[in-house]
């Protein structure tokens with residue numbers, strides 16, 4: 021059984037992602053990043069992304085993590101706060117600690133692609 025299936029599949033993931041964005045939008049260091057985004061669409065993509073990253077069988081149809089976050093100016097502390105909120109959402113949904121650890125091991129390395137901390141022009145020049 022994949023991690024995705026073990027936490028309860030799509031229904032569980034939708035609940036976790038809903039809760040995650042409530043926490044993100046209530047966090048004033050993060051909410052600015054999401055002003056003007058289509059939240060319903062983003063949540064759908066996020067469910068797909070986690071569904072696939074956690075072993076599926078769900079398939080993610082969105083953009084690559086680097087392309088999607090490029091130029092947003094996301095720094096490591098922003099990433100860390102999102103990761104903390106994710107852990108809190110998983111715990112609130114009753115996901116066991118060991119499974120949360122497995123999920124963190126999948127998510128934390130994504131910082132390499134998501135954190136740019138610079139404007140698009142600068143990170144473009146650095147690549």
Ligand code: HEM
Pocket residue numbers: 050053054057058062065066069081082083084088089092094098099100102103106127130134
């Ligand atoms: C746990 C790490 C993260 C994952 C797995 C993740 C995943 C995603 C996914 C799947 C999308 C949708 C892509 C698409 O529409 O094709 C997205 C978009 C977005 N993410 Fe993240 N993300 C993460 C961290 C962050 C952080 C730390 C921030 C900012 C603080 C952030 C800000 C955004 C914004 C603003 C969008 C919308 C971009 C747009 O539609 O123009 N993400 N992310």
